[in-house]
Amino acid sequence: MHFRRTLLAAAALVAAHAAQAGTMIDNANGYTLNAGGELLRFQALAFDDQGRIVAVGDAQEVAAKAKGYRRVDVQGKTVLPGLIDAHGHVFGLGYIASGVELYSSTSLDGALKTVQAFAQANPQRGWIVGNGWNQEIWKLGRFPTAAELDGVTGERPAMLRRVDGHAAWANSKALQLAGITRDTKDPAGGKIERDADGNATGILVDNAMELMDGVVPRPGDVERRAALDGALAALTKVGLTSVHDAGMGEAEDALFREYADKGKLTTRVYAMIGDTGEAFDRLSARGPLASYANDLYALSAVKLVSDGALGSRGAAMMQPYSDAPHTHGLLFYKNAEMLAKMEKAMKAGYQVNIHAIGDAGNRQILDGYAALLKKYPGAAQRHRIEHAQVVALGDIPRFKQLGIIPSMQPTHATSDQNMAEQRVGPQRIKGAYAWHSFLKQGSKIACGSDFPIESPNPFEGLHAAVTRQDSAGLPVGGWYKNQAMSRKQAFRCFTLDAAYAARQEKAIGTLEAGKWADFIVVDADLFKVPASAIGKIRVQQTWLSGKPVYTAP
Incomplete structure (x- = not known):
């Protein structure tokens, strides 16, 4: 014994x-x-x-x-550190699978056939929702209309978000349910596209999309869980071991924590609270969460939005659009309002990460940082500008001077090359997608994709960063190749510097x-x-x- x-x-x-x-x-x-x-x-x-x-x-x-x-x-075999996407939308990626997918549509007619097929295959759905249309690829020279969508959706309401998420295409039934008429005023930071008689055409730009919030069904707990499961599977498949979730709320926060506790969070998530409203007040009650469950989750940043997107001409420009002289785009908030939001987040100890695409949007945010960093010295917070897409040449050095991280998405350049210069002209394009200019001055770029607007595959981002070409190898020689990155620089912005932008470089x-x-x-x-x-x-x-x-x- x-x-x-x-x-x-x-x-x-x-x-x-x-x-x-x-x-x-x-x-x-x-x-x-x-x-x-x-x-x-x-x-x-x-x-x-x-x-x-x-x-x-x-x-x-x-x-x-x-x-x-x-x-x-x-x-x-080649072994690399897990890659990091510094700007994506985790639940958005998961929801794509449950709606109409228009990312691959190459014409208006093709998009309408896709919507019609989805509607016929899903008769039980009260609403037809989806994502991914891009009128620039369709070569329409205009936005699509509600009347065109009506022909394939019947009496069911429909709302389809543009590829950049900054405009929505609604049919007549959806406009009716939302109470949008010729008398409806444009909301601050938004625009209702109208015909010559002043009637809504079906396109809602930026904050005008919020007019649909009360009628479009919101995902429930079951849908959220399915979306998170789907997104995590997609992220691990492309080698992303960490992502920065650019704007989420209380339900998403609770689910991220639950998944982390149960060992189901197979990609690390560095989350940003969407805006500084009531949800921020509740989520920030205990202060920033730097690390949870062995660095699987963090909630110590805030995502704000300065302007819209270039494709929908919602990005705020200091001078009119070169291909639409009647508009400058849209600043979502007046300077004082944006400054108040930034200060609220900074005062609470959060990193502030702000979407800015147009040169006026970037100028507004840089001016705000310049004013507030004197009051709240923010070097340790590593505040960011998300996208930093079209920046006045004189403003690029200010990123380095203020210690602001440009969080940029290489595939945006190759996706936007078909319209970007038409939008901003030959002078302003010199400060657009200007990766080399930022790197040359010593700025650390945090690279991402803005999935699901773009593919989450970081190797597609690495390819775009190095070649300045799309997946078809166009244009030959690269689009403004002088702004390309070396392989080492691109590798760094998807690894070390993306980690730095989340204050996690000592862990990953x-x-x-x-x-x-x-x-x-x-x-x-x-x-x-x-x-x-x-x-x-x-x-x-x-x-x-x-x-x-x-x-x-």
Whole structure:
């Protein structure tokens, strides 16, 4: 009996030791940056059973620090830090699957046929909703109309958001339910498109979309859970181990925390509270949440919006649009109102991240930061401008001077190339999508995609950053190629600097001892494949905190 107890005790000790042993990724073609931004190669990566990195580097040196660890041979495959998307919309990505998908439509006729097919396939739906239309690709020279949508939706109300999320296309029934008539005034920061007689055409720009809020059904708990499940599956598949969620509310916050508690949050989320209203008051009652559940979740930033988008001519410009001299676009708030929102968030200790696309929108926010940072020194907060898309040349240096991070989306440039210069002309385009100008002055760019407006695949973003070309390789030679990034710069803005923009660079963003073992195994060498092939790289494995969360079939 004594001998049996001894054997059982020994077995328990071995089992305990095995449970505490970590994992060594071996035979890797590895790349990572270090804290100083230097690009390093490695053959092996070891991490403990908690998912913390123990050693990175030469196989023999790592093995010496990883005795007893189980080994995973990746057979010479390329291993990279998990990639980070610094600007996306997690639930928005999940909701795409439940509505009409118009991202791939290339004509108005094709879009209408897609809507009609969806309506016929979903007779139980009270509303027809969807996303992704882009009249610029359709070459209409105008917006679509409610009358055109009426022909395929019948008596059911319909509302379809534009690709950039800054305009909606509604049918006549939806306009009727919302009470939008020729007498309805444009709301502050919004515009109801009208015909020559003053009647609403069906297009609602920016804050005018809020006129539909009371009638369009809101997602419930079941829909939110399905959306989050779908989004997380999509994010791990493309190698995103962390995303910055650009504007969410209380229901989303509760679900993120629940998923983190249950180990279901397979991508880290750095969330921004949408605006500074009542939801902010409740969510900020205990102050910023820097880290939750081993850095799986954070809620320490606020997302504000200065203006609209370029495609719908809602972006606020200092001079009229080159292709529409009757409009300057829209500032959502007067300077004093925006300043009050910024100050409320800063005073509460939150990082302030503000959507600004037009040069007037960027100017308004830079002026606001210049005024408030004297009162609330914000270097530690690392405040941001989201998009920083069209910036007056004289304002670009102010980002560096004020310590403001430009949070930019490379695929926006390649998606917008078909209309951007027409919108702003040959002079203002010099300060648009100006990545090289920002990097040259020493600004850290946090790269993202703005999914679901663009694909969440970060390799498509890396391709756009390096080539200034779309997925078809156009234009030949690249669009304003002088603003392109090097591969190392692009890699950095999707890893180390994206982590920096969330104040998380000590935990993630590179593969270094003490950090979380967030990494991906891919099917090609990012630094050796032809630049044209970067967007075609596919993820084979995604690991979060030392555990696999995605394996390609």
